[in-house]
Amino acid sequence: MPFNVGVTGLNAASADLNVTGHNIANASTSGFKESRAEFMDIFAQSYNSAYKTATGSGVRLASVSQQFTQGSLNFTGNSMDMAINGQGFFVLERDGVTEYTRAGQFQANQEGFVVNAAGQRLMGYPPEGGNLLAPIQLTTGDAEPKVTSKIDVLMNLSAEAEPIDGDTIGIDPADPDTFNYSTSLTVYDSLGSARTVSLFFQRQPPPEDKSWNVDAYMDVGGDLTSVGTGGLEFNSDGTLETVTPLRIEAVDLPNGAENLGIDVDFGQTTQYGNKFSVAALRQDGYAIGQLVSVDVDTDGTVFARYSNGTDRSLGRVALANFTNPQGLQSVGGTNWAVTPASGEPVLGAGGESNFGLIQGGAFEESNVNIADQLVKLITAQRNFQANAQVISTADTLTQTIINIR
Structure with a gap:
């Protein structure tokens, strides 16, 4: 009967309204995926000896499926x-x-x-x-600290530097006349404490003027202490020829840290021109973080x-x-x-x-498109009204039949 068909239509339109309303309500819900109401018709078939007739019996909600399309970020x-x-x-x-x-x-x-x-x-x-x-x-x-174990030196020692007087014995950090250049960097012990290492460079007099002495000093307990010596010798083109390895060794650190042993790599050091420059002093340790x-x-x-x-x-x-x-x-x-x-x-x-x-x-964000949902909302409303009109019309027809005398 038309009443039953109209009722199925009302139920379907109501379900559509519920789904659309749920989507709109979650338009701002993170990660929400919109749903879609899917419907199937109800179809009843009857047969007699003379005719084959098929009568539609309305609609039913087949599924509410979610749409996993990408939402905006x-x-x-x-x-x-x-x-x-x-x-x-x-x-x-x-x-x-x-x-x-x-x-x-x-x-x-x-x-x-x-x-x-x-x-x-x-x-x-x-x-x-x-x-x-x-x-x-x-x-x-x-984060735990890391003790320094290696220093990489990238510098240029001036080829025009004046050699230090041959009568001078060793390098004295307190006497600038005993060295040509110096540079410093921070290293770290096994407890992550920062310690300053200073490198002093002394050019040798002729005929050894292509050679440099290198001394390392460290502040240990407030005293500047010698912690290693080495040497550099250059070719006529300014490139490094030989290296007397410099290993920095500091023992009995006052904070109780392990003894330091740091290898210094001068592999990229040159002797060009008349300008002393330090391009990089890299060490592999770091403090507590x-x-x-x-x-x-x-x-x-x-x-x-x-x-x-x-x-x-x-x-x-x-x-x-x-x-x-x-x-x-x-x-x-x-x-x-x-x-x-x-x-x-x-x-x-x-x-x-x-x-x-x-x-x-x-x-x-939610993948709900508000504009689309509002259009669906209007469509579901119209469908509900139309199905209600089917029931109203069927009621009018039934009343007319009842009033036949």
Whole structure:
């Protein structure tokens, strides 16, 4: 009867309104994916000996499917926010229950674990490697120091420098007449304490005027102490010919640090022109470092960056993908759960095959287009009115028949 057909139409239009309203309500929800109401007609067939007749019986809601198209990225500057630019889902766990999400608004809880607003932990691969998932946990302690073991010197000693008087014995840092040039740099002991090393260069008199003595001094306990000697000899074209190795050795440091042993590499030193210049003094140690920031690379690696210029991997964010994402079951909180229709998750990391890149400092916005949803809202309203008119018309016809005398 037309009444039943109209009722199915009202139910369908009402379901369409519910789906559209849900989309509009979550237009600002991070990681939300819009839904689409899908309908099927109800078709009843009857046969008799003379005619074959087919009568439509209305419509029914076949499915509400989510559309996993990419949402826009909102750059927040919050280092813990993450967005997936491409395919994949973040893996969340709490109390043994695993869920999946595209919402990347994360923060660190009091234990240092990266969690979402619901307290679910973000899962990833541990920094030591392996394929077993574990919660990503931030370490807020200081970075350990590294003792200096090598110094690389890049400089030019002037070919016009006056040789030091041959009667002078050794280099005296307190007497400028005993050396031509000096330069200093900071090195670090095993406890991360900074110590200043000064290098003094003394040109030899003829016929050894292509040779230089090099002495190293360090401030140890307030006293400038000799910690190593070496020598340089140059070719006629200004390039380095031979080196008497300089090894800096400092013992019995007052802070109790291990004895220092530093090799100095003069391999790039030259003797050109009339200008002394120091292009670079590089050493491989560093002091203790305080945590400055936590950053996320495009492959999902979470780095802790420290004030001493070092960084440390805290793990790698895991991503999951599915053969049929539309088969996932929405469980609220912008999360989904595995179903037989979705298939089992395939795990990986950002940038790998079938997985998008991870953008740190941003989150994915809802993929709801408000303009489209408002048009659908008007269409659903018109459909509801039209189906209500079908029932009203059927009622008028029925009343006419009843009034026949």
